[in-house]
Amino acid sequence: MGRKQAFTKSELLDKTKQLLLKHGYEGFQLKLLSGNLVGARSTIYQYYANKDEIVAACMKRVMENVLRKASAIDQTDCMIALQNLLTVYLEEADFHQLLGDAHKINTANSVAAANDLEFIEQAHITLKNQLELLFVRAQEEGNLNTSIPLPVIIGVYFNLIDTPNMMNLPTPEWSKLLYQMWLGGAGRD
Amino acid sequence: MGRKQAFTKSELLDKTKQLLLKHGYEGFQLKLLSGNLVGARSTIYQYYANKDEIVAACMKRVMENVLRKASAIDQTDCMIALQNLLTVYLEEADFHQLLGDAHKINTANSVAAANDLEFIEQAHITLKNQLELLFVRAQEEGNLNTSIPLPVIIGVYFNLIDTPNMMNLPTPEWSKLLYQMWLGGAGRD
Amino acid sequence: MGRKQAFTKSELLDKTKQLLLKHGYEGFQLKLLSGNLVGARSTIYQYYANKDEIVAACMKRVMENVLRKASAIDQTDCMIALQNLLTVYLEEADFHQLLGDAHKINTANSVAAANDLEFIEQAHITLKNQLELLFVRAQEEGNLNTSIPLPVIIGVYFNLIDTPNMMNLPTPEWSKLLYQMWLGGAGRD
Amino acid sequence: MGRKQAFTKSELLDKTKQLLLKHGYEGFQLKLLSGNLVGARSTIYQYYANKDEIVAACMKRVMENVLRKASAIDQTDCMIALQNLLTVYLEEADFHQLLGDAHKINTANSVAAANDLEFIEQAHITLKNQLELLFVRAQEEGNLNTSIPLPVIIGVYFNLIDTPNMMNLPTPEWSKLLYQMWLGGAGRD
DNA sequence: TATGAATGAGTTTTCATTCAT
DNA sequence: CATGAATGAAAACTCATTCAT
Incomplete structure (x- = not known):
């Protein structure tokens, strides 16, 4: 068993939506995202291969x-x-x-x-x-x-x-x- | 005297407005701007000291x-x-x-x-x-x-x-x- | 966890001191600094937010x-x-x-x-x-x-x-x- | 006859010395120099071919x-x-x-x-x-x-x-x- | 799996120097 | 000759993404 789960996909998309609305597509940065979640920035890549995938999934x-x-x-x-x-x-x-x-x-x-x-x-x-x-x-x-x-x-x-x-x-x-x-x-x- | 202007302040602000509308504040990049004008990127700094000054002047x-x-x-x-x-x-x-x-x-x-x-x-x-x-x-x-x-x-x-x-x-x-x-x-x- | 450190904060400050003495404040460049360390230039920003912070910490x-x-x-x-x-x-x-x-x-x-x-x-x-x-x-x-x-x-x-x-x-x-x-x-x- | 002389070689070297002492070799910038003289920055090149010549002449x-x-x-x-x-x-x-x-x-x-x-x-x-x-x-x-x-x-x-x-x-x-x-x-x- | 750390490609900004009037 | 304007090369800094533990 590895470490306990950092954040769920759903939490990730919730924050993504929030930040996307606040900062716009180009102002949406992964550092911001991970900063608003509980885990590390690199953990995001366990769920999505890149930034655009996150945005697309969110939308x-x-x-x-x-x-x-x-x-x-x-x-x-x-x-x-x-x-x-x-x-x-x-x-x-x-x-x-x-x-x-x-x-x-x-x-x-x-x-x-x-x-x-x-x-x-x-x-x-x-x-x-x-x-x-x-x-x-x-x-x-x-x-x-x-x-x-x-x-x-x-x-x-x-x-x-x-x-x-x-x-x-x-x-x-x-x-x-x-x-x-x-x-x-x-x-x- | 001196070389003749590459672009006027007004042209610069016109393009800025256009790009700002298209890409938003965070997506507005000086590379884009100079790419849409006739001169070099560094020439922009003859008119405005930094990006935020350009955006502010445009608005x-x-x-x-x-x-x-x-x-x-x-x-x-x-x-x-x-x-x-x-x-x-x-x-x-x-x-x-x-x-x-x-x-x-x-x-x-x-x-x-x-x-x-x-x-x-x-x-x-x-x-x-x-x-x-x-x-x-x-x-x-x-x-x-x-x-x-x-x-x-x-x-x-x-x-x-x-x-x-x-x-x-x-x-x-x-x-x-x-x-x-x-x-x-x-x-x- | 994570990759192992390229250089320690202490090594960074040691080199900084050396370069600062040799080139002076205005001649102290991050390219020089990273060139004298093992890692990439951008890695420096993991330790200090900007050049002045490095110089201040060194002093x-x-x-x-x-x-x-x-x-x-x-x-x-x-x-x-x-x-x-x-x-x-x-x-x-x-x-x-x-x-x-x-x-x-x-x-x-x-x-x-x-x-x-x-x-x-x-x-x-x-x-x-x-x-x-x-x-x-x-x-x-x-x-x-x-x-x-x-x-x-x-x-x-x-x-x-x-x-x-x-x-x-x-x-x-x-x-x-x-x-x-x-x-x-x-x-x- | 051209325009009246902007500044003499001697004035140029005087300011150079002063600025060199204050900012050091690497901090000595031609914009600073011309800013402390009466003429344009490019006029400096009527006297000296480049920055290092100025510094050398001054010394x-x-x-x-x-x-x-x-x-x-x-x-x-x-x-x-x-x-x-x-x-x-x-x-x-x-x-x-x-x-x-x-x-x-x-x-x-x-x-x-x-x-x-x-x-x-x-x-x-x-x-x-x-x-x-x-x-x-x-x-x-x-x-x-x-x-x-x-x-x-x-x-x-x-x-x-x-x-x-x-x-x-x-x-x-x-x-x-x-x-x-x-x-x-x-x-x- | 989760992550801390590393990093290269890209962006902003600076500056010596050149150009054309 | 004097100069205002232009500019490329280089510096500081950012950020998505990768790596190794």
Whole structure:
């Protein structure tokens, strides 16, 4: 039996996510990572062959979460579904910012990273399809303002995710407020 | 007298902005910068004493632009002012993303960088004040939905800047569309 | 565990001292240092964060040696003490030259260097006090020429350290000779 | 006619000497030098082909001064001559410290520097011979303590030059005091 | 397996020197 | 001649990755 385990893969990916959000892809350094874990820097290489694999694995895991939650949503009523989907996205708000750096991952040195990236791209498409389907239904059901092109409506909806929650409202409440604003607008009611 | 300039300060800052947006603060490297200019890497040091000074100067210049445009707006009618202000912000859309890294600038080695950063912070406050004043007026004039807290309305408004313009509409048109969505909502009119 | 050390901290400081004496503060380069050790240049940074820390640590260690030896001297008879103190100083003759560059150390980037420098300055004061006390006693006991100001006597005494030992006499003998010359003069006996 | 002269060769060498004493050979930088003169850095190259030529020329000039003064001394009475020679050396006290770095001059790139260095070495020998001759005469005339080897007496004499003049006495007075101490010693008269 | 230590490739920065006006 | 600007070579320092225990 060797020494006791230094840190789990999951702990590693948790810290990775946190540091990636704080410092960005290029500012994410392994010294920082190991400094925020219990073991030695070199132990990281027991789990992943290089930095890009870690980043890719981290992003994949985040994406899996979003995918799972998003696909669990009941899509019977498309407007309710959109409200719930927004909540999901807000719960995993980081994923938007995080995945923005996905293209920086260097897949040249690692098949694993390449595979993870492939998964992420597929998932992206899946999510986008889900979203577009719901929006088309919403439009067909006459729930959307016809004078605004659908892509713009979708873009604004999706961009809501990054609105800073300055009042620190709990996510469900925050989600409702944003959805209300998106649907009804900021103007006089 | 002397040899003629390899590149101007302005060209340098233009490239800096571009690279900063593409690679982020930590991914911004002088090798990249000089590679995108005509001269040698060491020539950069004729203009700025170190990397942080370059970044700070770049951000300051961007901020000056925004400040100038924003303060030129006619504030007689606050709703029109808000529409025009949004256009300004969209024209300078990068500034939001760019200045997000301002806090990473290391001012320990450079008074110039520290001064620039100070300017940026002051400008931030100025812009915020302008925005809040307009919103308070808009609210007092009964133009805003009273069931949504003002900070949320402001937050969503400001966050519109980062909405990706997927249809590549010209900025004035794009601005009008976003403003319309923000004010009137995506829902049935 | 881990690979075995390329060189010890002590070896590093030994070489540092040697190179510092040969090339001076500004001529002391890490390339030179690593070239005189067994490992790679970057390995040096495992021990010290930057060049100034190395120089400061080196000077501190030298000063500690002198301080230890100087404070171990029996001060019952002040003239004998002065003779022995001279021997100590001659044994550590380099320290005079070495510490002459102490003020060049840049402490802005390193707390460790600043602390070491502080230690050195304190030690300087301690040594100076010891010396002055012995000289005052020597004067009071009527052992010194009253027509020469005490500071001059001290200055000449201390400056003896740097007299080049051209005949390569062993230190104790060399010390006795210098002391004799200092006390009795070069003139006809 | 071109522009008016930026600085003279003599001014250049004066500053060089000053900076060389303050920063040492390796710390002597041309940016520093031009910063302490009225013209541009590149103007230096109108006078000297490279850094080492400047340093060599500076040292040569200092040496010439010492040589001229030393050879002007009346050597009728050797003890008086030694006293006067000490005064000369004290007047030009820097030369000792300055020339200590002469061996660091890189003569590979410059014949001029090589020639200057050659001159310096010859002058060194000349001065040494003068000194030794005087000392031998002093010994033969029975003016020196026979129990101390001549090289030691000479070494101590010469080393007096570097004694710090803490009381800031005028050089003639300072010289007398040092000579007195050297000849008669610090001990009870 | 876990890790402390080593390291080379790459980055920032400095500086003597050259160039062109 | 004087100079402002350019520049390559070299120095300090960083960091992902490897090695050996």
